[in-house]
Amino acid sequence: MxxxxxxxxxxxxxxxxxxxxxxxxxxxxxxxxxxxxxNGINDHHEETPAGRRVIYYDCRIGDGDRxxxxxxxxxxxxxxxxxxxxxxxxxxxxxxx
Numbered sequence: 001m002x003x004x005x006x007x008x009x010x011x012x013x014x015x016x017x018x019x020x021x022x023x024x025x026x027x028x029x030x031x032x033x034x035x036x037x038x039n040g041i042n043d044h045h046e047e048t049p050a051g052r053r054v055i056y057y058d059c060r061i062g063d064g065d066r067x068x069x070x071x072x073x074x075x076x077x078x079x080x081x082x083x084x085x086x087x088x089x090x091x092x093x094x095x096x097x
Contacts, residue, residue: 010072010081022057022072027083036061042069052077056084 006027013021024037042058053076062068073084 004083004086006083008072008081008083010074020055020074022059022081025072025081025083039063039067 009026010022011024011026013023015021021041022038024035026033026035028034039060039062042060044055044057046053046055048054055074055076057072057074059070059072060067061070069087070083071085073082074080075082
């Protein structure tokens, strides 16, 4: 796991009940802007660290051997998104023994 805390721009869908669904996000690296599609959301939950309400989204990005799990963080009061954490997805192995 790598803690990143990078501010990002997120493209999200706001559902009828007010829930946010991140669809893609953009970030800059080495003066280049990258757009990344969110393939799915494994989990989301709300927390209140240091008195601020935030929502964490564990998302799948990439495909095949390059698939990763990342955590997007939405600060409700500031209306801001950060790329919070990133993990490399473990490959599934099958034991024949």
